[in-house]
Amino acid sequence: MSRRALLGAALGIPLLSACAGFDTSGAAGAGSVGFLSTQFTPVEERRRYEQALREHLRVDVAYNPVEAGVFATTIRSQVESGRVGTGLVGGLHGHLAPVADQLDDVDDLLADLTAAGYSDEVLDLARLGGATAKYVPWMQATYVVAVHRRALDHLPPGVDVQHLDYDGYLRWAQAAAAAEGRPVFGIPAGPNGLHHRFHQGYLLPSFTGGQITTFTTPDAESAWEYLRELWAVTAPASTNYDFMQEPLARGEVLVAWDHVARLVGAVDQRPDEWLMVPAPRGPKGLGYMLIVAGVGLPRGGAERELAEQAIRGLSDPALQVETLRQNAFFPVVRTELPTDLPAGIALESAAVRAQQEADDAILALPPVGLDSRDAEVSQVFANCFTRICLNREPVRAVLGSEARTLSAILGELRVPCWAPDPVADVCEVG
Known part of the structure; x- marks a missing residue:
C-alpha cells in the first residue's frame, strides 16, 4: 500500500486577489x-x-x-x-x-x-x-502519533515505539499513567476534534479490515472494547481537546494521535524532545487514513x-x-x-512515510460521496465513542443502535463503499 506520492515545473506570480470582501460565489475579475x-x-x-x-x-x-x-x-x-x-x-x-x-x-x-x-x-x-x-x-x-521523549521511560518491555501495536500501546498508556500518577495519553475528543477519524480510519480498519461493512461484527465489538480499556488510561480532559498540539505543548499529555497539521505546533519549539511515529497496528494490519x-x-x-x-x-x-x-x-x-523543513514537519514526514509504506498498511478514506451528510455519518462514530467509552453502555447494544442510524443515512444516499471496505455500488452496513 505504498503512498510514495511526494512532488513538476515551477511557475512564479503576480498579485493574488483573495482578499477581504471576496464572496462565496468563487467568482473573480477578468484575467483572474x-x-x-x-x-x-x-x-x-x-x-x-x-x-x-x-x-x-x-x-x-x-x-x-x-x-x-x-x-x-x-x-x-x-x-x-x-x-x-x-x-x-x-x-x-x-x-x-x-x-x-x-x-x-x-x-x-x-x-x-x-x-x-x-x-x-x-x-x-x-x-x-x-x-x-x-x-x-x-x-x-494523514494522522500520526506524537511522543514526548519522557514517555519513552515508561515503555513496557518488548514494546517498540516505532512499530507499535494496539496491545503494546495500551500497556504503554497503563504504565505511563501509573508512573506519572495520572493519564498522559490523549486524543482530540473535543467538540471540534477529529477523534471520529481515529475510529473510522485507524481503530476499526486495524481490528476489522473495514469501516462500514464490518460495523457490527465481533471484530468491531473487540475494537470498541479495546478502546474502552484505552480510554480508562487516557487523559479525561481529552473531551475538551480539539487540537492535540496545545495540550502536548503544555505538558498535559505526553503521547497523542492527531492530524499532522494539528500536532506540528507542539514540536517546533523543542524538537529534540519529541518523536513522531506511525499509528499502531491491529489484528488485521496497520489501518491509516x-x-x-x-x-x-x-x-x-x-x-x-x-x-x-x-x-x-x-x-x-x-x-x-x-x-x-x-x-x-x-x-x-x-x-x-x-533539509531545512521546520523540525515538526521533518519529524512527521518520516512517520508518514513509515506508516504508508508498512507491509501490512490498510488504506482508509474519509467517507466519500455523502455531501452535506458527512457530518451525520461521522457523528455516528462519535456517538459510539460517547456511549461506549464515556457512558459505558454495552458495546453490542450501542453498535446495533448506531448501525440502524447509519443504515438509514446510507439507505437514503445509496452511495458506493469507500476504502477499506470492498467496492460495491451501494454501501451497506455490516
Whole structure:
C-alpha cells in the first residue's frame, strides 16, 4: 500500500486577489481565476497559503475557502444555471465526489503532468469511480502519533515505539499513567476534534479490515472494547481537546494521535524532545487514513486557460513543498524534501512515510460521496465513542443502535463503499 506520492515545473506570480470582501460565489475579475476551496479555512492557514500562491504562481488567483456544504451548493448552482464565475475548485476527495458530474474531465491535463510522478493509487482516486479523471491531485495529509521523549521511560518491555501495536500501546498508556500518577495519553475528543477519524480510519480498519461493512461484527465489538480499556488510561480532559498540539505543548499529555497539521505546533519549539511515529497496528494490519485533496475544473468555468495554468503551477514541487512547510499538507508529486523543513514537519514526514509504506498498511478514506451528510455519518462514530467509552453502555447494544442510524443515512444516499471496505455500488452496513 505504498503512498510514495511526494512532488513538476515551477511557475512564479503576480498579485493574488483573495482578499477581504471576496464572496462565496468563487467568482473573480477578468484575467483572474476564482479558486473555490474547502481547504485552509482558518484565518492563519488561509493567510499563509495565499502568500505561498503569491510567491509561486504566475496566475492571478482569487482564493476563497468555504465550508463543504457551501462548496457543493455553489458548484451545482453555477453549473446548472450556466453562469459559472468560478474557474477552479479544490477540495478533499470526499468533497469532490458529490459534484463529479459538474466537473470536466482532466485526463489531457494529467497527461501533460506525467513527469510530476503521481502515484497510481492517487490517480485511481482522481477518477471518482468513473472511467476518466475528474481532478488533478493537489496535496495529501494523514494522522500520526506524537511522543514526548519522557514517555519513552515508561515503555513496557518488548514494546517498540516505532512499530507499535494496539496491545503494546495500551500497556504503554497503563504504565505511563501509573508512573506519572495520572493519564498522559490523549486524543482530540473535543467538540471540534477529529477523534471520529481515529475510529473510522485507524481503530476499526486495524481490528476489522473495514469501516462500514464490518460495523457490527465481533471484530468491531473487540475494537470498541479495546478502546474502552484505552480510554480508562487516557487523559479525561481529552473531551475538551480539539487540537492535540496545545495540550502536548503544555505538558498535559505526553503521547497523542492527531492530524499532522494539528500536532506540528507542539514540536517546533523543542524538537529534540519529541518523536513522531506511525499509528499502531491491529489484528488485521496497520489501518491509516489518507486525506487526498484535488483541484478540478467546473463545467463552463471562467478563465479556463488560466485555470489550467494554475493547476500546472499547483503541481510544481516548489509550491508543494511550501504548502508542506506552511500548512503541513504533504506533496502528491515526486520530489526530494528539503533539509531545512521546520523540525515538526521533518519529524512527521518520516512517520508518514513509515506508516504508508508498512507491509501490512490498510488504506482508509474519509467517507466519500455523502455531501452535506458527512457530518451525520461521522457523528455516528462519535456517538459510539460517547456511549461506549464515556457512558459505558454495552458495546453490542450501542453498535446495533448506531448501525440502524447509519443504515438509514446510507439507505437514503445509496452511495458506493469507500476504502477499506470492498467496492460495491451501494454501501451497506455490516
